[in-house]
Amino acid sequence: MVDDLAARFEHTVASEARIEPRDWMPDGYRRTLIRQIAQHAHSEIIGMQPEGNWISRAPSLRRKAILLAKVQDEAGHGLYLYAATETLGADRGELTEKLIDGKQKYSSIFNYPTLTFADMGVIGWLVDGAAICNQVPLCRTSYGPYARAMIRICKEESFHQRQGYELLMTMMRGTQAQRDMVQDAVDRWWWPSLMMFGPPDEESSNTEQSMAWRIKRNTNDELRQKYVDMSMPQAAKLGVTFPDPELKWNPERGHHDFGQPDWEEFWQVVGGHGPCNSQRVAHRRKAHEDGAWVREAAAAHAAKARRSQEGVA
Amino acid sequence: MSFDNAYEALIDQEDAHWAFGTGFSAPLEGVDREVPTSVDAKDLVAYCLMLGDDSLILSQRLAAWCSRAPELEEDIALANIALDLLGQARLLLTRAGEVEGEGRDEDALAYLRDEREFRNVHLAEIDCGPGPGGDFATTIVRLLVFSSWKVAQFSRLRGSADPVLAAVAAKGLKELAYHRDHAAQWAVRLGDGTEESHRRMVAAVDRVWPFVDELFHANAVESRLAGVAVDPSELRSEVDGVLDAVFEAAGLTRPGPIPTAFVAGQAGRDGVHTEAMGFLVAEMQHLHRSLPGAVW
Amino acid sequence: MSTSWPLWEVFVRGKRGLNHVHVGSLHAPDAEMAVRNARDVYTRRNEGVSIWVVPAEAITASSPDEKDPFFEPSGDKVYRHPTFYAIPEDVPHL
Numbered sequence A: 001m002v003d004d005l006a007a008r009f010e011h012t013v014a015s016e017a018r019i020e021p022r023d024w025m026p027d028g029y030r031r032t033l034i035r036q037i038a039q040h041a042h043s044e045i046i047g048m049q050p051e052g053n054w055i056s057r058a059p060s061l062r063r064k065a066i067l068l069a070k071v072q073d074e075a076g077h078g079l080y081l082y083a084a085t086e087t088l089g090a091d092r093g094e095l096t097e098k099l100i101d102g103k104q105k106y107s108s109i110f111n112y113p114t115l116t117f118a119d120m121g122v123i124g125w126l127v128d129g130a131a132i133c134n135q136v137p138l139c140r141t142s143y144g145p146y147a148r149a150m151i152r153i154c155k156e157e158s159f160h161q162r163q164g165y166e167l168l169m170t171m172m173r174g175t176q177a178q179r180d181m182v183q184d185a186v187d188r189w190w191w192p193s194l195m196m197f198g199p200p201d202e203e204s205s206n207t208e209q210s211m212a213w214r215i216k217r218n219t220n221d222e223l224r225q226k227y228v229d230m231s232m233p234q235a236a237k238l239g240v241t242f243p244d245p246e247l248k249w250n251p252e253r254g255h256h257d258f259g260q261p262d263w264e265e266f267w268q269v270v271g272g273h274g275p276c277n278s279q280r281v282a283h284r285r286k287a288h289e290d291g292a293w294v295r296e297a298a299a300a301h302a303a304k305a306r307r308s309q310e311g312v313a
Numbered sequence B: 001m002s003f004d005n006a007y008e009a010l011i012d013q014e015d016a017h018w019a020f021g022t023g024f025s026a027p028l029e030g031v032d033r034e035v036p037t038s039v040d041a042k043d044l045v046a047y048c049l050m051l052g053d054d055s056l057i058l059s060q061r062l063a064a065w066c067s068r069a070p071e072l073e074e075d076i077a078l079a080n081i082a083l084d085l086l087g088q089a090r091l092l093l094t095r096a097g098e099v100e101g102e103g104r105d106e107d108a109l110a111y112l113r114d115e116r117e118f119r120n121v122h123l124a125e126i127d128c129g130p131g132p133g134g135d136f137a138t139t140i141v142r143l144l145v146f147s148s149w150k151v152a153q154f155s156r157l158r159g160s161a162d163p164v165l166a167a168v169a170a171k172g173l174k175e176l177a178y179h180r181d182h183a184a185q186w187a188v189r190l191g192d193g194t195e196e197s198h199r200r201m202v203a204a205v206d207r208v209w210p211f212v213d214e215l216f217h218a219n220a221v222e223s224r225l226a227g228v229a230v231d232p233s234e235l236r237s238e239v240d241g242v243l244d245a246v247f248e249a250a251g252l253t254r255p256g257p258i259p260t261a262f263v264a265g266q267a268g269r270d271g272v273h274t275e276a277m278g279f280l281v282a283e284m285q286h287l288h289r290s291l292p293g294a295v296w
Numbered sequence C: 001m002s003t004s005w006p007l008w009e010v011f012v013r014g015k016r017g018l019n020h021v022h023v024g025s026l027h028a029p030d031a032e033m034a035v036r037n038a039r040d041v042y043t044r045r046n047e048g049v050s051i052w053v054v055p056a057e058a059i060t061a062s063s064p065d066e067k068d069p070f071f072e073p074s075g076d077k078v079y080r081h082p083t084f085y086a087i088p089e090d091v092p093h094l
Helices: A002-014 A027-046 A048-052 A061-086 A092-100 A118-140 A144-172 A176-195 A207-212 A220-238 A263-273 A277-290 A292-312 B006-011 B041-063 B072-100 B106-111 B136-157 B163-192 B195-211 B220-224 B236-250 B275-290 C031-042
Strands: A248-250 A255-257 C007-013 C020-027 C050-055
Touching: A027 A048, A027 A061, A027 A092, A027 A207, A027 A277, A048 A061, A048 A118, A048 A277, A061 A092, A061 A118, A061 A144, A061 B041, A061 B072, A061 B106, A061 C020, A092 A277, A118 A144, A118 A176, A118 A220, A144 A176, A144 A220, A176 A220, A176 A263, A220 A255, A263 A277, A277 A292, A292 B163, A292 B195, B041 B072, B041 B106, B041 B136, B041 B163, B041 B220, B041 B275, B072 B106, B072 B163, B072 C020, B072 C031, B106 B275, B136 B163, B136 B195, B136 B236, B163 B195, B163 B236, B163 C031, C007 C031, C020 C031, C031 C050
Parallel strands: none
Antiparallel strands: A248 A255, C007 C020, C007 C050
């Protein structure tokens, strides 16, 4: 019986059809998906903080509106993704507890600080750009609810990336101080953005099975190369440089050669020792704990209302 | 959908209208922007600043909840309300600048006026949380009072002799009614929910109420602008009626008016603020002011 | 500690003449808050004219076959849309 189910599952995945919530699926597939989607959801929610840091100080009302709308979108993305995990039997509240207890991870990029307003532009351009490279293939990931959430998210991300690039273009047309600010932000975010694709393929443990299950569609190194190739002409157009002396076009490969990020730093940040790890988690924990009485009150009111309705009926 | 190139895949959508819609219309497109001849331009500028600053400053306060709300759904809701208010503020400050005729745009007015030139009521500026200044209950009570008052004000402002103010009011009224509804829904849940939530709501009402009386006090500018401005003293019974209904459903008692002394007869509408305002303005303006001549 | 609100499924009518379509889910303490949250979460780009919310536990399903939602662009918060940002045509892939 399980063999039949397993065969049907394998066939569905291999034929590029979608697995849906009530389909039979291997336990490992379910576990891997919950972990991957939750980690993605946590990243969206923690990712609100570095940009949220500048909402109150945004230098024009238009930029303030854009930034607030963008950070709000990230809450929405987290929400869609948590909902996708819930179709697999997870619970948002429990996942949040795992996040604030440090039992589940989120993208390390958000453990870097946002030091100037140019960071808002560079996060949109490079960080969201890298996220788009990672995420667009997931729009056809094998699990239906995840794929659908990703389609919606990718559409909204394209707004994020464009607003970032447009902010940087505007700043580059401004004063020298603004141009310096942009280059400084690019210098700080370039290497962390390359790290967003994960460790080199030969060190990445989860890739093979996830590729077979069509949960993951490209290897880390493939996506990193694609991202570098796409970013180079955009940087040239903007008038900024990337802080990598090895970065140059290789006509034989038809791709750019580039240097390796500092993987030791990467593992340090992943291990909880980045510049902002404890701050980010403490912020999320405080919001969750401060909100407990509100969630309890609303649940209590709903229970009272139900009881009084049943009493009448 | 092509997946060879991540960006092409975003553009190559069958439902291309989704994210790439065109034909956006400016919110006040087609509205007559002439200043009515019967109006004193200086007074109209001051009145636009009063209304615009109310929205701007409360938006600034509400945006502080972003990433700090009790649940994700509420984070999104509060951001929506802050965005609505910011949108109103931009239209109103733009109107103030164009009537003034000295080339000041929304950003010059938001970022380059000093604290004493802001004309918002104190209720908009007080710190109601997140953080030590308040909590979610205080934020909800302030929003309930503010939006109930604004709904009453904007519903009358739709008939203003200034066509721009009338148009801003017509657009903003729908938003404000939603804000009021959102706050009322929460007030009922928190007032009725648990002992703790009830206690916090009672404390929130105590905290907010001293700032309510100012809302119904007519400033000289408002009095001179008959036909253009709304007389705030007319709004009290309508607002009280709304608040009574919500408070009753929430199991709370609405305090009577708490008359609060002004400073030598002056309050927010005259540019005399609470101590919290200076910090709010400093934070909001810091970056804009520290890079003169920058473009954003 | 974890007092999760119940899960609701959200259905949006994209425009007049169309059926309500499932767009996702959310948490809310009760139906009134659920429909308001749905407005804020799923129609903040004006993607709908009517919203239904249904307690997830009230749904009886035969097959999980579902279609993607249909959305309309917003007429107001124009900064939410990529085309609001003028990017020169010769910037690749943006």
